Amino acid sequence: MKLSRLLLCIIIIMVFLCTGCYDIRELESIAIVTGIAVDSTQHPNMIKFSVQIAKAEAIAGKGGGEKGGGSGQNSPVMMMDATAYDLEDALHSLRHDNSRELFLHHNQVVIFGKALAKQGIGSYLDALLRGHESRLEVPFVVADGDAKEILETELELEKISAVGIQRMIRHKAEISKLFGTNMLLFAAKMMENTASSVAPIIKVMDEEKTKRLSLTGLAVFKDDKMVGELNEPQSRGFAWLMGKIKASTITIDTKKGKAELEIISSSSKIKPNFNDGQKLDIKAEIEGFFDITELRGYENIEMEELLDLLVRMTKQEIQKLIMSCFKTCQNLNTDIFSFGEYIRRHHPNQWEKLRPRWDDIFPAINLSLEIDVTIEDTGKISLPPNLKGEKA
Amino acid sequence: MKTQKASITPLQFMFSITCFLRSSSLLSSFFAPISKTDSWLVVLIASVVCLPFLWAFIMLMKAFPGKNLIEINDAVFGRIAGKIISAIYLWFFLTLTSLNLRDLGGFVGKSIMLKTPQIVIITVFILLCAWAVSLGLDIVTRYSVVFVILSSIILVVTIAATSNHMRLSNFLPILRQPMKNIIQSTNIVSTIPFGELVIFLMIMPQVNIKPKKLGRYFLPGFFLGAFLITLVVARDIAILGNTITIFAQPSFETLRMVSFFEVLTHMEILFAILLIILFFFKISLLFYVSMLAMSYLFRLDSYKPLILPSAAIIVVYSLIIFKSKTKHLEVGRETAPFMWFIFEFLLPLLTLIIAYIRKLPQKEKDARSKEAASA
Amino acid sequence: MYTFLNKKLRYMLRQKEDEAQKKQPDNEEKLITGNLTADLELIREMMGTSSDIKVHEFKYGENSSQKGALLFIDGLVNNDVVTQSILKPLILSKSLNNYQAGEMKNTLDIVKQTVIYSGDIVERHTIGELIEGCLSGDTVFLSEGFDKALVISSKGWDKREVSEPQTEPVVRGPREGFTENFRTNTALIRRRIKSPHLRMDHLTIGKKTDTNVCVVYLEGVANPDIVDTVKVRLKTISTDSIIDSGYIEQYIEDHPYSIFQTIGYSEKPDVIASRILEGRIAVVVDGTPFVLTMPMLFVESFQTAEDYYIKPYFASMTRLMRFFAFFLTVSAPAIFVALTTYHQEFIPTTLLLTIAAAREGTPFPAFLEALIMVFAFEILREAGLRLPRPVGQAISIVGALVMGEAAVSAGIVGAPMVITIAITAVAGFVVPDQNDAASILRLILLFLASVLGAYGLVLGFLGILIHLASLKSFGVPYNSSLAFLKNMQDSYIRMPLWTMTKRPESIAKGDIQRKQYNTPPSSEIVNNAGSMEDN
Structure with a gap:
C-alpha cells in the first residue's frame, strides 16, 4: 500500500512537471498593444495595419526618467505597422518581426481609416471578433482621414493616446449611448440585416502649434460599408429620435433673448402605422425634460409667457434636428434607427410582408413627430437678475 | 458491498441535482444557435416536458428503495438481459464522463490555456477527479451546496454588473422561430442536462432519505437547477441579443462585458474558474457513477482498483471520440439527443412498465417487510 | 512485498520490546522490609546519588526511641510543609508518648490519623510506589519496623503565575491563561463549569516521564463514543516520554499524514470551557499550558474567543x-x-x-x-x-x-x-x-x-x-460546518447568541439543547413588581 502510494505521488508530480508551462508568458516578454489602426493602401487589396505599443517603463515615469537621462526621446508609446492582404496576415508579420510578443488583450480602441471604411470593414471585423485576444467592448471609431495619424497624435493629458481616445468616446457617450459603439453593438446591428450602424468619427484638429483630437459626428454604415456622415446636430437629432439623449444642452436663440436648456432626460415611443403593407407611416412620440441653465435678454416678459415661448422654441429645435437627420438617412437609405428591427420584434406578422421590400419602403417612410417638452426647473433663480428690479 | 456505506444527506442530494444541472450551462452553445433568442423559453419548456420522465425516475427509486440502477435492471429484466442493459448503461456513463471531460478540455483550451495541449489539461483534471472518487461519494457531493451558492452569487453579481448592457427588447419577438427549431432545441435541453439526471438512480441507495420524501427533494433541486440555467441563458440573450448565435461560449463573452468601476473589467476569469469548479463536480459524479456501475457489473468488492485504469480509458476515449470541435457540436446537436433519449427516458420507462407488469415492487416490499418482521 | 517486510520488521521489534519489559520490574516490585537501613539502601541504589534527593533520618516518639526517615526531592516539595506539617509534629507530638516501645504496632496509623497535618496521606507497600510518589513531589515517611510507608502530599515547586497567554491575547474577555501546572489548569476549568457532570478522568502516559494527563468532558453532553475513543487512543500510546501536549496530539490524531491540524488547542480556560460545553473533550497535560480539544472542526481555526464576547x-x-x-x-x-x-x-x-x-x-x-x-x-x-x-x-x-x-x-x-x-x-x-x-x-x-x-x-x-x-x-467531518452540513449559525458568520439554542449536533450527543427558545432579549421585559404597583 505504502509503496504504491509513493509511486502514485511520483507519477502525479511527474504529470505536473510534464505540463511544461506551454502558456507561460513572462511580463517582460510581451508588448502591450493599446491601439489598433487599420488603413487602406494604394494597392486595392492591401491594408496597412498599425499598432500602438505602450512602453511600460516610460509610462511608470520614474524608471524611464532616470535611465533616459535628458534625451527627450522617451515617448510612452511606439508605433509599428505592417502592410498585408488581411488582418491576420498583418498580425503575423508584426509578431514575427518583433523582439516581444504582441499582446492584444489590452487594446483600448480600434480605428478604421475613412477610405477603408468606405470599402467595407466586414472581413476585418470578423477577424477581430473571432480572435481570442480581442474584446467585444472595445470601442471603435472611424478616422476622418488616416487612422494611423490619429493614433500618432499625442494628447496633452494622457500618456497613451489610445487610452485618451477611449476616454473621449466614453465621455461623449454620456450624452447619448448611441454616440459610442463597440464591436459587439456593431456586430449586433450588422446581424439585424436591415439595420445600419453608426460609428463615431474622429478627426485631427490642427490648432496653431498643437494638434488636438475631436469627435465630429457619426459615420453611417450600410451593411459594412461607410456610405455617409451625420454632422454634430444631425447626430443629436438621431439621439432625440431614439429617446436616448441626456446631459447635454440645447440653445434657443430668439429675438428677445437667448436661453440655454439642459436636457435632464428624454424618451421616445415609436408607433408604426401599416397602410395595408404598401406604405409605412411612423409616428414618434418624443418627450424631453429640461432645466434652464442660462437666460440672456428676455426683458419685460412674464415667467409663464417665457416658459411657454421656450417650450415652443425647443419643440421646433428638436423637430429641426430630427428631421434633418432623418432626411439624410432616408437619402442614404440607411435604417440607423432600427425601425425594421422594431417592427420585426413588435409586429412580426407585418414584418414578414414588409421585409422583402424594406429597401424601397424605408426611403418613403412618412415620419410624424409629436414632441412634448417639459421645463422642470429654472435653477436657483427664476428670471434673469436684470429683471428683478422691474418686477419688484 | 463496502462501497455502499457512505451516505449523503437529503439537502446534499437536492443541491447535487441543482449543481449537476448548473454545471451544464456551457451547453447553451448547442442549442442557442438553433432557438436563438427563445432559448430561455426553451429551457423552461424542456423542464416541463421532462416532468413525466422525472416522475418515472422517482417512481423507480421509490419502487426499489436501496437498489441502484444495475440492481434494478437485474431484478426487472432478469440476469442476462439485465446484465446486457447494465453494460450498455455503463458505456453510456463512461461516454458521458468522456464527453464532459472533452467539453472541459475544450473550454479551458479556448478560454484560459490557449497553447497547452488538451491531453495535459484533461489528464491533470481526471487525476483530481480520480482522487475525489477514490475517497467516496460523500466527498464528491460534499460541496454541492457551496458550489450552488457560489455560482448563484456570481450569477446575481454579473447580472447586476451587466445590467447597463442589457436590452430587454432583445427577447422580442417571442416564439417566432420555426416550430421545428424550438422542438429540436427542447429535445437537446431535455436530454443533455436534464435527462442526465438518470445517473442519480445509481447513487440512490446511498442517499439518507425516506422513499416517500424523495420527490420533495428531487423536484426542488431540479427546478432550482432549471431556473438557474434559464437565468444564465436569459442574461446572455439580454446582453448579446442575436449575436448569441455566433459565439462558441456565450456566457464567457457576456462576462467580458462586466466591469466594476471601470477598473475590474476582465471578469470572464471568474466565469472560467466557476465553470472549472462546476465541471469538477459533474465529472467526478459521472466518474463515480461509472465506477460504481462497473464494480456492480463485475461483482467487485470495491471500485478503487478500477479508478486509475478507467481514468486512462476515459482520457483516451475523450481525446479520440470526435475529430474536431465542429464535429462535436454537430453530434451534440443532432445525434446525441436521440441516442441519449433511449437511455434517459425510454429505458427507465420500459423498466417501470415491466416492473409494474411483473408486480415487482410489490414482491420486493413484501420481502422487505418480512425481513423486517423476522428481524 | 514491501508491506510484508514492514510487518515482519514491526513484529520483531515488538517482540524485543516485550522481552525488555519482562526483564525490568525486579526492583520496583520489592516490598518494604521494615528494616530502615536496608530499605533506604535499596532506594538509594535505585535512585542513584542525585544531589536533589534528600533522606532525612531522625528519631521521634517517646524519648525519641523510634527511628524514622523522610524521603523527598528538594525543589519538588514545599519546604514549609515538610518542616511545619510533617517533621515538627512528628518530633514534638505528645500523642505518641503514651505508647510503650512494644505497643508500637499501630504507630503508623496514629501518625497518619493524629500527628501529621495533611489531607492527603496514603499507605504504600512497595519500593516502586514510594519512588513514584517521591518523584511526583510527595514526601515519604518510613519508620523502623514497619513494612509499609506513608506517602504524604507536599507538592510545592516553583511555578508560573496564572497570567495572560502570549498566543491568544484579547481586547475583551478573560485574560487568564493556563500555566504549566497540571492542577492549576484543571482547577481553572472546574472554576468555569461548576457542574457535577464535569468529569476529569486521569491517566499517566510515558514510561519514563509518567506524565499526568486528564481527559475532561461534560457527561451527558459529550458524545460517549468519542470520549471512549479518546481514552482508548490515549491508553494505546506507547512511548517513554510526553513532554508537551503536542506529543499527545501527534499520537492520537486521525490523519497523521495530513498537513492540517485535526486536534484543537488553546491556552485560555474560557475557550476550553466553552468548547467543553459544546460537547468537546479536553485533554489537559501536565507541564504545558496548551490544552487539547477534540473533535476539531476546520472552522474552529477561524473562531476566536472574542467573537462571542462582542456583538x-x-x-x-x-x-x-x-x-x-x-x-x-x-x-x-x-x-x-x-x-x-x-x-x-x-x-x-x-x-x-x-x-x-x-x-x-x-x-x-x-x-x-x-x-x-x-x-x-x-x-x-x-x-x-x-x-x-x-x-x-x-x-x-x-x-x-x-x-x-x-x-x-x-x-x-x-x-x-x-x-x-x-x-x-x-x-x-x-x-x-x-x-x-x-x-x-x-x-x-x-x-x-x-x-x-x-x-x-x-x-x-x-x-x-x-x-x-x-x-x-x-x-x-472536519469541514462539516463549511460545507453547509450542520451548525451554520456559527461558521462563516456568527449568529446572535440567543439563536444558538442547540449545541453543535455533529459533536454533542445527549443533552443537546442549550436553551429552550430562540427569542431575542426584549425591551418589553421589565420589572414586573414595579408595573404591578402602577396598576
Whole structure:
C-alpha cells in the first residue's frame, strides 16, 4: 500500500512537471498593444495595419526618467505597422518581426481609416471578433482621414493616446449611448440585416502649434460599408429620435433673448402605422425634460409667457434636428434607427410582408413627430437678475 | 458491498441535482444557435416536458428503495438481459464522463490555456477527479451546496454588473422561430442536462432519505437547477441579443462585458474558474457513477482498483471520440439527443412498465417487510 | 512485498520490546522490609546519588526511641510543609508518648490519623510506589519496623503565575491563561463549569516521564463514543516520554499524514470551557499550558474567543475577513504569478503597465522571484521568532525594511512582488492556528500556478477542498460546518447568541439543547413588581 502510494505521488508530480508551462508568458516578454489602426493602401487589396505599443517603463515615469537621462526621446508609446492582404496576415508579420510578443488583450480602441471604411470593414471585423485576444467592448471609431495619424497624435493629458481616445468616446457617450459603439453593438446591428450602424468619427484638429483630437459626428454604415456622415446636430437629432439623449444642452436663440436648456432626460415611443403593407407611416412620440441653465435678454416678459415661448422654441429645435437627420438617412437609405428591427420584434406578422421590400419602403417612410417638452426647473433663480428690479 | 456505506444527506442530494444541472450551462452553445433568442423559453419548456420522465425516475427509486440502477435492471429484466442493459448503461456513463471531460478540455483550451495541449489539461483534471472518487461519494457531493451558492452569487453579481448592457427588447419577438427549431432545441435541453439526471438512480441507495420524501427533494433541486440555467441563458440573450448565435461560449463573452468601476473589467476569469469548479463536480459524479456501475457489473468488492485504469480509458476515449470541435457540436446537436433519449427516458420507462407488469415492487416490499418482521 | 517486510520488521521489534519489559520490574516490585537501613539502601541504589534527593533520618516518639526517615526531592516539595506539617509534629507530638516501645504496632496509623497535618496521606507497600510518589513531589515517611510507608502530599515547586497567554491575547474577555501546572489548569476549568457532570478522568502516559494527563468532558453532553475513543487512543500510546501536549496530539490524531491540524488547542480556560460545553473533550497535560480539544472542526481555526464576547455584527465581519485572509495568505503569491505570467489579460490595463514597468529589468522569472521572496519571508519570521525579543525586532526591521527596499531599488525584485509577499505575510497571522498548513499550501499552490496558471490554481484549490472533505476528527467531518452540513449559525458568520439554542449536533450527543427558545432579549421585559404597583 505504502509503496504504491509513493509511486502514485511520483507519477502525479511527474504529470505536473510534464505540463511544461506551454502558456507561460513572462511580463517582460510581451508588448502591450493599446491601439489598433487599420488603413487602406494604394494597392486595392492591401491594408496597412498599425499598432500602438505602450512602453511600460516610460509610462511608470520614474524608471524611464532616470535611465533616459535628458534625451527627450522617451515617448510612452511606439508605433509599428505592417502592410498585408488581411488582418491576420498583418498580425503575423508584426509578431514575427518583433523582439516581444504582441499582446492584444489590452487594446483600448480600434480605428478604421475613412477610405477603408468606405470599402467595407466586414472581413476585418470578423477577424477581430473571432480572435481570442480581442474584446467585444472595445470601442471603435472611424478616422476622418488616416487612422494611423490619429493614433500618432499625442494628447496633452494622457500618456497613451489610445487610452485618451477611449476616454473621449466614453465621455461623449454620456450624452447619448448611441454616440459610442463597440464591436459587439456593431456586430449586433450588422446581424439585424436591415439595420445600419453608426460609428463615431474622429478627426485631427490642427490648432496653431498643437494638434488636438475631436469627435465630429457619426459615420453611417450600410451593411459594412461607410456610405455617409451625420454632422454634430444631425447626430443629436438621431439621439432625440431614439429617446436616448441626456446631459447635454440645447440653445434657443430668439429675438428677445437667448436661453440655454439642459436636457435632464428624454424618451421616445415609436408607433408604426401599416397602410395595408404598401406604405409605412411612423409616428414618434418624443418627450424631453429640461432645466434652464442660462437666460440672456428676455426683458419685460412674464415667467409663464417665457416658459411657454421656450417650450415652443425647443419643440421646433428638436423637430429641426430630427428631421434633418432623418432626411439624410432616408437619402442614404440607411435604417440607423432600427425601425425594421422594431417592427420585426413588435409586429412580426407585418414584418414578414414588409421585409422583402424594406429597401424601397424605408426611403418613403412618412415620419410624424409629436414632441412634448417639459421645463422642470429654472435653477436657483427664476428670471434673469436684470429683471428683478422691474418686477419688484 | 463496502462501497455502499457512505451516505449523503437529503439537502446534499437536492443541491447535487441543482449543481449537476448548473454545471451544464456551457451547453447553451448547442442549442442557442438553433432557438436563438427563445432559448430561455426553451429551457423552461424542456423542464416541463421532462416532468413525466422525472416522475418515472422517482417512481423507480421509490419502487426499489436501496437498489441502484444495475440492481434494478437485474431484478426487472432478469440476469442476462439485465446484465446486457447494465453494460450498455455503463458505456453510456463512461461516454458521458468522456464527453464532459472533452467539453472541459475544450473550454479551458479556448478560454484560459490557449497553447497547452488538451491531453495535459484533461489528464491533470481526471487525476483530481480520480482522487475525489477514490475517497467516496460523500466527498464528491460534499460541496454541492457551496458550489450552488457560489455560482448563484456570481450569477446575481454579473447580472447586476451587466445590467447597463442589457436590452430587454432583445427577447422580442417571442416564439417566432420555426416550430421545428424550438422542438429540436427542447429535445437537446431535455436530454443533455436534464435527462442526465438518470445517473442519480445509481447513487440512490446511498442517499439518507425516506422513499416517500424523495420527490420533495428531487423536484426542488431540479427546478432550482432549471431556473438557474434559464437565468444564465436569459442574461446572455439580454446582453448579446442575436449575436448569441455566433459565439462558441456565450456566457464567457457576456462576462467580458462586466466591469466594476471601470477598473475590474476582465471578469470572464471568474466565469472560467466557476465553470472549472462546476465541471469538477459533474465529472467526478459521472466518474463515480461509472465506477460504481462497473464494480456492480463485475461483482467487485470495491471500485478503487478500477479508478486509475478507467481514468486512462476515459482520457483516451475523450481525446479520440470526435475529430474536431465542429464535429462535436454537430453530434451534440443532432445525434446525441436521440441516442441519449433511449437511455434517459425510454429505458427507465420500459423498466417501470415491466416492473409494474411483473408486480415487482410489490414482491420486493413484501420481502422487505418480512425481513423486517423476522428481524 | 514491501508491506510484508514492514510487518515482519514491526513484529520483531515488538517482540524485543516485550522481552525488555519482562526483564525490568525486579526492583520496583520489592516490598518494604521494615528494616530502615536496608530499605533506604535499596532506594538509594535505585535512585542513584542525585544531589536533589534528600533522606532525612531522625528519631521521634517517646524519648525519641523510634527511628524514622523522610524521603523527598528538594525543589519538588514545599519546604514549609515538610518542616511545619510533617517533621515538627512528628518530633514534638505528645500523642505518641503514651505508647510503650512494644505497643508500637499501630504507630503508623496514629501518625497518619493524629500527628501529621495533611489531607492527603496514603499507605504504600512497595519500593516502586514510594519512588513514584517521591518523584511526583510527595514526601515519604518510613519508620523502623514497619513494612509499609506513608506517602504524604507536599507538592510545592516553583511555578508560573496564572497570567495572560502570549498566543491568544484579547481586547475583551478573560485574560487568564493556563500555566504549566497540571492542577492549576484543571482547577481553572472546574472554576468555569461548576457542574457535577464535569468529569476529569486521569491517566499517566510515558514510561519514563509518567506524565499526568486528564481527559475532561461534560457527561451527558459529550458524545460517549468519542470520549471512549479518546481514552482508548490515549491508553494505546506507547512511548517513554510526553513532554508537551503536542506529543499527545501527534499520537492520537486521525490523519497523521495530513498537513492540517485535526486536534484543537488553546491556552485560555474560557475557550476550553466553552468548547467543553459544546460537547468537546479536553485533554489537559501536565507541564504545558496548551490544552487539547477534540473533535476539531476546520472552522474552529477561524473562531476566536472574542467573537462571542462582542456583538454579532462585527464578529461576523471579522469572521468573514479571517476566511478571506486565509485565502489570501494561501494564494496571494500564486495568484500574482498566475496573473502576471499566464493571464495578463485579466489585470486592469493601468495596473498591468505599472507591474510591467516594475518587472522590467528584474533578472528572475516571476515564479522564482516569488519563491525567493516566500522563503526570505519564512526565514525572517523564523529568525524573529527564535531570537530574543529585542534582537528579533531588529531583525525584522533589517529584513523587511532594509533588505526589501534595497532589493527593489537595486532592481532584483519588483515592488509589486514585495507588496504581495507582505500582504501574504500579514494575512497569515490572522489565522494563527493554520499558519503552518498555510505555509505549505502556499508553496504547493505557487508551484501549480507557475506550471498551469489559473487552471492549476483552481485545481489546487479543488484539491485542498477534497482533502479537507476527506478529513475526519474523531469521526466528525472536519469541514462539516463549511460545507453547509450542520451548525451554520456559527461558521462563516456568527449568529446572535440567543439563536444558538442547540449545541453543535455533529459533536454533542445527549443533552443537546442549550436553551429552550430562540427569542431575542426584549425591551418589553421589565420589572414586573414595579408595573404591578402602577396598576
